[in-house]
Amino acid sequence: MHRYSRHLWEGDTFHRGSDKMPGRVVTLPEDREGCTWGVAYQVQGEQVNEALKYLNVWEAVLGGYDTKEVTFCPQDAPDQPLKALAYVATLQNPGYLGPAPEEAIATQILSCRGFSGHSLEYLLRLEDFRQLCGPQAQDEHLTAIVDAAGTKLPCFCPTEQALALV
Template identity: 55%
Template sequence: MKPQDILSGKNSLWIFGYGSLVWKPDFKYKRSKIGYITGYKRRFWHGDNFHRGDDEMLGRVVTLIEDDDVCTWGVAFEVIGAQMEECLKYLNVREAVRGGYVTKVVEFFPRGQEESPVLALVYIATPDNPIYLGPATAEEIAAQIIVCKGKSGHNIEYLLRLAEFMRTTCPDVEDTHLFSIEAAAVALLPMLLGP
């Protein structure tokens, strides 16, 4: 689905973030909500040669993998009026052009049972992307993350900020994949830094 198709006849749009968008949206929005989507799991399976790595050393960032039995927590941002077009132009460059992500529409469930779900746009990197890296062990992913850096900063900052978001904002949610990579990276750092 193309972003412009989503805009037709609407005066507001929700964008779901599950990676760096949770702490750094970099676009104007009306409000944000913590919540989750179902049918997808977050994985550090996508390469990054711009924000958190380069062509010589790809960083690792998250994407979503279809899995009926799980949910992924993050933040949905509501953009309204002129914000919609500005936001989609910005995200098209940040996520699609530079990141290789495609757009999908998903059902977002805000935290709190009194809230109704809303449809939200999400960016997902797929295995047919040339810099898609696929699965690896937590240790292999961590070893790659701690040595990579891109135009937006060190890859480990991305990992640690995402883990901190989950720990502080969704303390009851266990994200085993994320936390196992964080633990592996923290264990590897002393070896990298030396005595």
């Protein structure tokens, strides 16, 4: 998606955090120079209502995201853009945390767990996906947070536990 960048600027008090300690999850702020790699799923027929109902609960009700129509450029056909729905947090969203230094975000991620699991798992899965997309999917913000989390991890748990998490 052109004109969007991926940032861990959204607070999550359900999936990856709690009311006392919100986790950090991704949102896609508009960015004229940005490009975010991701996956689009095509649903048809009866699947449309079912998928939207599920996603609206998961992303909008529980996650606090707004639904936005975006232009998605498939990797295998970049000259044939598609319309897609994306879930984004806006500045008006009560869960929106906004920018922070990468080290502070990493510390927050290492400290949080929600109903869907530990925030570190979310971060590492996001980084795994980014790497699968290839070198064109560079994301300095994400890489800096992963690096900071890796540096801080031994401070949060004994070495044997830290190695089991990664």
